[in-house]
Structure formats: structure tokens, C-alpha cells
Amino acid sequence: MIKLFATDLDGTLLKHGNFIKEEDIAAIHRLQEQNIDFAIATGRMDRDIKKICSEINHDAHRISQNGAFVDSKSNQALLAKTFDAVTSNALHNVISSFSSPFSITTADESYISKKTPELKAMESILYFPLVEGVDFADQYNDAFLPSKFMLLGSEKDIIVLQEKINEQFKDVSETYLSDPRCVDIVPKGVSKALGLRTLAKHLGIDPEEMAVIGDSYNDIPMFEMTPNSFAMSTAPKSVQEKAAHVVDDVHQAIECLTHLVNN
Template structure:
């Protein structure tokens, strides 16, 4: 029996320009009727999830920054994982060699190396503005640590640099192509599956009682932990192959799992 439904945001629940289909919102609200809890699992920050929950008028457990942070819908923080001071400084210096813009994210803020006209235009659809300037490579301390570095650019450029990061930092970091124009660098072991596992333990539910949906490579760990997995039809083929089902919209996945619940 499904007890928790977890959705990715960008490209899944969030369409172009941060639009959320009314059919998806209605389906999320119907989850409660079937005794199914709701979670968001995203590469975005926790504050973005809170903003979206306000917009759709529905609370959610929050797995943010690819699983680095997990907060329950009643605001209990059950997981927080960041890089240590030495690794933060070393990674900062390494990504500073990347010629395109890169972001550094902490639990509370998102910084960008420099804003191009394209990024300034992109900010129009962000829920919170980016802070320009990353001149703090040697200022990290226990109260100020990053949870994610993000490389932005064309796929061929970011994937090439991703390989260099993997070679140099594979013992302390994981990297994900979270979007055709974005590579995420997170602490070793961090994934949406890790966040979901922590949440499941807190809620006392089993992996087979979780249904998940997403559209990117960083969603694959979720697909691998649950047989109740859905990939968006717009996902890369390699991502779709890892999911049990392929759908066009979030509400289709919810209708499918509600059918399972109704007949179980």
C-alpha cells in the first residue's frame, strides 16, 4: 500500500515559467482522501518548497538540495548534510576555474559567481534572487558551510568539467546532471534517495510504500529505491529506463497509485 508520494519540481511538478497545472494541484489535494502523505524532493532550496506549498495551499515534507536537507511538514529537521571546511575551500577554488557562472548554496542562501544577461532574465522566474559574488573561499567555518555547488552552461562544457571534479573529489562528493544546463556537486552519499530513506525512517514506512516521480538524472536514485517510480515523458531516455512507469503529468501518476490503493 502506498503511504507517501514524492515529486520532483523542475520539469515535473513545475512546468515552464514555474507554472503548476491545476490538475496536478487537485490531484495532490486528493492524496489525503486515500491516506497518502505528500513530499517534495528537489535540487532546489527548502525555502522554494515552502513557497510552492503556500501557492498550492498544501503542506509537504521537504527534501531539498538533492537530499542534503530533510524537513518534515511540521518543520522538524531530520537531516542536514554539508561539506566540511577543508573540502568546501578546496572545491570552491576548483570550481572557480570554471569559465561559466557557478552557484554555491548553503542552507539559507544561494550565491552566484557573476550574472550574465541570461541569468538575470532567468531570475524573473526564480522565487528568490541570487546573491552575486563568491569571494569567500577562505571564509568557511562551522556556521557557514555549503551544501551544493552548481555549474551552469552548455551540456558539453559542464559535463567535461564534471569529469574533472569527479576525478579530484570522488572520495568526498557526488555529482549529478540535474538539468541539461546544470551539474550539481553535493557531499558524498547525498541523494534524493538518502533524503527519502531518512524521511521514511522518521515516518516508519517502508521503501515499497513510497511512490516517486521525476524527470532528471538526479531522480534515478529515487527510482532505484522504489518499484513505484514514474518518469516524465520529457525525461532523457536513460532516465525513463530506470523508472517503472512513464507519464505525461504528475496527476497521472497520482491517479495510478490511487487506483492501487483503492483495489488493495
């Protein structure tokens, strides 16, 4: 029996321009009728999830920054993982040596190395503005630690940079393509699957009692932890192949779950 439904945001629930289909919102509200809990698992920050919950008028358990932070819908902090100060300094210096723009995210803010015209255009659809300036490599301390670094650029270039980061920091970091033009660098062990396992333990449910949906490479870890996985039809084929089902929209996945519950 399904007890939790977790959705990715960008490219899944959240369409281009921060648009959410009314059919998807209605389907999320119907989950409650089936006693199915709701969670959002995303690379975005917790403040973005809260904003979306307000827009759809529905609370959610919140897995943010690809699983670095987990908060219950009652705002109980369940997990917070960041890089330590030494690792943060080393990663910062290596990443800043590349020519590609990069960003640094803490629990509360997102900093960008340079607001290029492309990033300024992207910023127009963000819920919160980026803070320009990342000249603080030597300022990391217990009160100021990053949870994610992100490299931006062409897919060909950032994959090469991703391989270099993996080689140099394989013992302390994980990397994911969260978008064809974005590589996320997070603390070792962090993934949406870690976030969901943490949430499942809190809720007292098993992975088999979860259903998940997503569209990108950073969603694969959560696909692999439950047989009830859905990939968006817009996802890369290699991502679709990791899911049990492929659908066009979130509401289609929820309708499928409702059919399973009723039969």
C-alpha cells in the first residue's frame, strides 16, 4: 500500500516559468482522500518549497538541495548535511579555477560567481534573487558552510569538469547532473534517496510504501529505492529506463496510484 508520494519540482511538477498545472494541484489534494502523504524532493532550497506549498495550498514534507536537508511538514528538522570548512575551502578554490560560472548554496542563501546574461534571464523565473559575489573562500566556519556547489555551462564542458571534481574529491563529495547544463556537487552520501530514507524512518514507513516521480539524473537514486517510480516522458531516455513507469504529468502518476489503492 502506498503511504507517501514524493515529486521532483523543475521539469516535473514545476513547468517552465514556474507554472504548475491545475490538474496536478487537484491530484495532489486528492492524495489526502487516499491517506497518502505528500513530499517534495528537489535540488532547490527549502524556501522555494515553502513558496510552492503556499501556491498550491498544500503542506509537504520537504527534501531540499538533493537531500542535504530534510524537514517534516510540521517543520521538524530531520537532516542537515554540509561540507566542513576545510573541504569547503578546497572545493571553492578548485571550482573557481574553472572558467565556468558557479554558485554556492548554504541553508539560507544562494551565491553566484557572476550574473551572466543567461543567468539574469534565468533569475527572472526564480522565486528568490541570486546574490552576486563568491569571494569568501577563506571565510568558511561552523556558522557558514555550503551544502551545495553548482557548475554551470554547456553539457560537454561541465561533464569534463564533473569528472575532474569526482577524481579530486571522490571521498567527500557526490556529483549529479541536475540539468543538462548544471552539475551539483554535494557532501558524500547526499541524495534524494538519503532524504527519503530519513523521512521514511521518521514516518515509520518502508521504501516499498513510497511512490516517486522525477525527470533528471539526480532523481535516479530515489527511483532505485522503490518499485513505485515514475519518470516524466520529457526525461532523457537513460533516466526513463531507471523508472518503473513513464508518464506525461504528475496527475497521471497519482491517478495510477489511486487505481492501485482501490484495487
